[in-house]
Amino acid sequence: MLEQYFEAKKRLYPQSIKGRIRSLKWYLNAIFLSIYLFTPFLRYDRGGVATDQSVLIDLPNSKLYFFFVEIWPQEVYFLMGILLLAAVILFFVTSLFGRIWCGYACFQTVWTDIFIALEKVFQGDRNQRILLDRKNNFEKFYKKSLTHISWIAVSLITGFGFVCYFNDAYILSKNILNLQASLTQLGWILGIAFMTYLMAGFAREHVCTFMCPYARFQSAMFDNNTLIISYDEKRGEPRQKAPKDGDFSGRGHCIDCKQCVVVCPVGIDIRDGLQMECIACGLCVDACDSIMDKFNLPKGLVRYDTLANLENPNKKNKFNILRPRTFFYAAIIIASCAVMLNSLIFKSPIEVNIIADRNPIYVRMSDGSIRNGYTLRIVNKTYSDKYFKLQSNNFKQGLIKSQNNDLNNLHVMAEKVASFKIFFKLTPDLLNKITEDRILIDFDLIDKNTGEVEKISTVFIKD
Ligand code: SF4
């Protein structure tokens, strides 16, 4: 019933192509795959106190480790900052080079490329795959089975690689080899593997066209000087079949061979102009260049160029990285990086807060003095144990006590948070000098190793 509203999507059989962009993509694929899968195996010395994994999302302790950066739950605003910065960098890169993230670095592109390559290894190139799909015999069964087995193997490696970001990579590897991995770990590995198998094996271009929001708002970042993959209509039209005598005079250079279409992983015809589906992978450039070579025509009928240069080819309209938009985005990125870096480098290694008891708010003692209770919370973000002394600053005569701890020697272990129950008491003679019901008490928390003082204030309630 729904078929009348939606056009059936045709199955794509992208043809492989050789060329400089394809080679570059293979190199980049290898680099990005290594980064995505092997980063957790890199070690970073944190003094033996915290994990030595370079990048780790430590969910049980709600911490994020990224080389020298360590983000605590109280610093989640750093994550927001990093995400915002990543978005601005993406806008910046897109405004200059179009969708190169999609074409060269996106997970979906990298993994789909690998899955299509495996398809080619076991089933052959485009025409062989089309023929194989029309058959119903043992050859089809075993070739398809081998393809799916290889996809599942890659998916499982991917699942393992991504779960390593949440666990110690070496311990997880050992546990898997010794069949000692937990059910949660195995569940996540299988879950991610299943999504990889589904997205790179089946959903493929649909993810880029229908699921990824980036394709929808990319046009807002493009302008006439953005580098995009484009077909030179002025040079290519009128298109006609290849001339037998090799004479291209009085006609366009496009021979309508559709090589640019059959290699396209999203199944579009670049000759129809800039389209939302185009992920700027550049394979159509290689395909067309190989055809131009055969006819001794100049390469670049399909190429990276700007819309301005395509419409009006001249030196001024050629791609130029130095333009107002570039400076604008670059200024925002540099300023944001500077602010982030500054806050990361100079963030306090100690965080202190004091929370007043709410029940009871205060206690009147038998001698007439009044006591307020507090919880002192100290976060030690350093890699060494810390010892602190707590003293009252503006009410030195007030009595400050802790339930079970020596206030002259509060111990907070490295990389840990410690809470101390403390009481502050004012005797009747001191209370008589105070007219307000609530007064502000200032405390000094002195780091006994460095002598640095953290100032803390809280309210003392008298009545
Ligand atoms: S049109 Fe060209 S650049 Fe765009 S997705 Fe297809 S092959 Fe890649």
Ligand code: SF4
């Ligand atoms: S590959 Fe080049 S010549 Fe062939 S159809 Fe595409 S644009 Fe025309």
